[in-house]
Amino acid sequence: MHRRSLVASVVTAAMVAVLGVTSAAAAAVVTTSERVYLPPGGAVTIAGHGFGHGRGLSQWGARGAATQGVGYQDILDFYYPGTTRVTQNNAEIRVLVSADDDNEVRVVAQDGMTASDTRNTRRPIGFPGETVTQWRIVRQAEGLFLHGLVNGAWRPWSQGASSSFLGIEAPSGTVRLLLPNGTSKLYRGSVRAVEDGAAPRLRTVNALPMESYLRSVVPSESPSSWPADALRAQAVAARTYASFDRAARPSAPWHTCDTTSCQVYPGYRTYNSAGVVTTTHEASTTDAAIAGTANQVRYFGGAPAFTQFSSSNGGWTASGSLAYQVAKPDPWDAIGNPVHSWSLRVTTERLRTAYPQVGTPRYVETSRRTGDGEWGGRVVDVVIAGSSGSVTVSGSAFRSALGLRSDWWKLTGSTRLDSDTTADGRPDLVAVMNDGSLRSYEGTGDGGFAGWRQVGKGWSGMRLVVRANDLTSDGRTDVLAVDQTGVLWRYEPDGKGGFGSATKVGPGWGGFRMIVMPGDIDGDGAVDMLAIDSGGVMWQYPGRGDGSFQSRFRVGPGWGGMTAVLGGGDWTGDGRVDFVARAADGRLFLYQGGVNGGFSGRQIGTGWSGMRLLTVVDDWDGDTRPDVLASGSDGALRIYPWLGDRFGSPRVIGSAWDVVRVLS
Structure with a gap:
């Protein structure tokens, strides 16, 4: 499932402005009055649809379409209407490795490794007659420095300080990065340290060709066992999404991140603390989907489209600020989808913990919805009222506070007249x-x-x-x-x-x-x-x-x-x-x-x-x-x-x- 953090959303807004993407008309928000009083010390049931924000491609919807014989291009046309197919070069993408946050970059040494910075490209590294087991990049006031671990001691390599970035790669095409928690990850391409703020702060970045990057992203975002056209649609959406990020900041130290705030990218392999491979994050089926759509992206207005996607839209795509983010019924999302509809029991105490400023919660009232789909669509605004006052929050904020799967929900199973015995939000x-x-x-x-x-x-x-x-x-x-x-x-x-x-x-x-x-x-x-x-x-x-x-x-x-x-x-x-x-x-x-x-x-x-x-x-x-x-x-x-x-x-x-x- 894909979602955006607040910081990423702000960055995205700036990217949209820079690229001049045309905005779509806002959805017709409707006013509602759905007040449900809460039982003291009890619970209510929340019924909902979908998993994620619902904009763009529904991953379960793409799967459903593929099972019905719909091709990946038609799937993409449906979820990103008005975008066009473009073929691009297999250029480099730079990905922030968020788990490596200890202000040093350590990799397992291999024969023939080279280092690159702003002055030199692929300069061989090593100490003649000595065996290096690890390489480490640290940042000092003068810049970035490379050290080799020889006989249990760190030895500085002869090259002076590097500015901006210092990267390491190997003839094997992969580099194994050691993480602060004792595990390690194998990455394709190179691993580099980049300056971030004042010394000694640095960040770890994996630089690699776009098509290699996708080999880890696609099976992390969609199950590799899914039909081929669903995986092909995911490959194009993921490639376009990363290209959109890269186009917005082409000279930045990193273009995108490796978490759900961008796209999930765990690298090639994960090792435990004993150095044993625990997970390989690539699969032959998704490799085939990537190869079958090689370098294909979706463009709008002469630039990569912002191809957001989520696990499930619940049967109705959500509108966004862009012309190709439109709200409409999705005929495929329900097919074999376990998160098309869901329900969750929420206690009054949980609401009190989420919104302590209202005191003892008395009622929850949905005041505005998007106007699209069942119950009037996704929740725009919701009021939580209690013994000490009330607070109005967005539907997405309420979703986040309570851990709901989406902002398309309805309170059911409560003290009001309730005819819902199946907890699906329907009488x-x-x-x-x-x-x-x-x-x-x-x-x-x-x-x-x-x-x-x-x-x-x-x-x-x-x-x-x-x-x-x-x-x-x-x-x-x-x-x-x-x-x-x-x-x-x-x-x-x-x-x-x-x-x-x-x-x-x-x-x-x-x-x-x-x-x-x-x-x-x-x-x-x-x-x-x-x-x-x-x-x-x-x-x-x-x-x-x-x-x-x-x-x-x-x-x-x-x-x-x-x-x-x-x-x-x-x-x-x-x-x-x-x-x-x-x-x-x-x-x-x-x-x-x-x-x-x-x-x-x-x-x-x-x-x-x-x-x-x-x-x-x-x-x-x-x-x-x-x-x-x-x-x-x-x-x-x-x-x-x-x-x-x-x-x-x-x-x-x-x-x-x-x-x-x-x-x-």
Whole structure:
């Protein structure tokens, strides 16, 4: 995976300006309001897409394309639109060796070694009649000096001080560099010391032909077992990337670095402290890809393009500041890609550690997104608020602070209305079938279904089944069920749509007509429960965040005339949980949460009495608002999209739902 450090980003901005690359229009950033309250001492789940910044080539996408028979030139055309193919010379590239930071360069001596500096080229080095085991370059006030290790003692070589740089190479074409940690690396080309600041500071640089450099880079950036055209695309992208760096600073001591801030370059081989080869960083398949694309680069505007790449774009390329960095759907990224979608459990304590200035974290709110792809695209700005204040950071900064794979993510598995049982950031449904089996219906995030699978059996004996949001503060959406004996059970999901073993919450629930789980009613970060008894009285059970509940208190009577009460979510955009109730005459009411935990109702619809199945889900169609799913006598399942103040036109999203007894 490739990413840029802050310093590298600043340098890149300067390079773009120097080379006169045309900027692309900025993406249409959209304002959102996705506030999720955090359970005290608990966790939330973050679902995301992709791995890396998403600009340019997706390495997994290139692999997917190659498996479909797409050639490397077409792959490059897709990821770098508007760039052209150019053939260049196999010129030298100079790479900073970041691990050698002890202000000296030490190499294993070989017969026939030579030294080069600003005055002399390939001057033989050695001491007549003596055996040198190592060579060392150090920097003193006068310049750079070369010493040879003879019989355990360092002896200065006769040449005087060198200025700017002093390099060593061997007839074998490789030099073995000794590192401060006791290991060593074999590099092709030469190894040189370059002045960096005031004496005695120096840096180590490997200078070698571009095509030799790529022999280590390409298998380090893409697995050498991947299809040939994926490796060819990677070879051209890596060659162009390094050429872009070199073109920006052709006379600099080094053109690029060897870490993920530039491109991963571990050299030819790595040795342990005993001098045994542990890793060879080249492969025949990637060598073939490099040879098959020899000297090919991509140009834009008469210069090498800035061919950024990352492991996975998650299915949508990210826009950048350059004309060929455009946002668009990627048809190949999902193919065989384990990081196309991902999820991560994040504790409240981890957020506190990342943002101590906010005190105890209370909520996380996504305020702006890029507008491209699912959930509204990548996160641009996010607010973290707590007991001591709040802070607004960029989506990429939040990603870095929490170790997320990308800045394209969504909070799920939380104390708000949450329908996501598979931890993929998309709402799902849980259904008890007429035969007593339990099914999980996975949503696509845009109003459809990805499919269903059976996840349990023997549920015909359950009187009540309700999706319960995250009761235990573990970042996963739970389900509550009341059996025929009146015992309330909690089922925790396995993250794949199924459920683990049941945990007994308690007896005495046989007299309740309904259980409602709107979310965190009182704003303490824990999921609360509403229950309506046989007399029509509503009770509130404040959650503790560990799966249990505090002592109940009476909300009020008059709920006996309701045939369905459904939680919940934020229907009004005020950050508080609401719920929906259906009266016996078919009227539908929205009960809006108040500042102190109470509710106020208003009618939002009529004609709902014929709906046999009725449930509220969190944003089934991808518009960031809750929706109602319902099925009547015809067995068709319809979505009723909430528009913020009314329902939009319903549409059918499924048929034959008459086989379902309970939908949640």
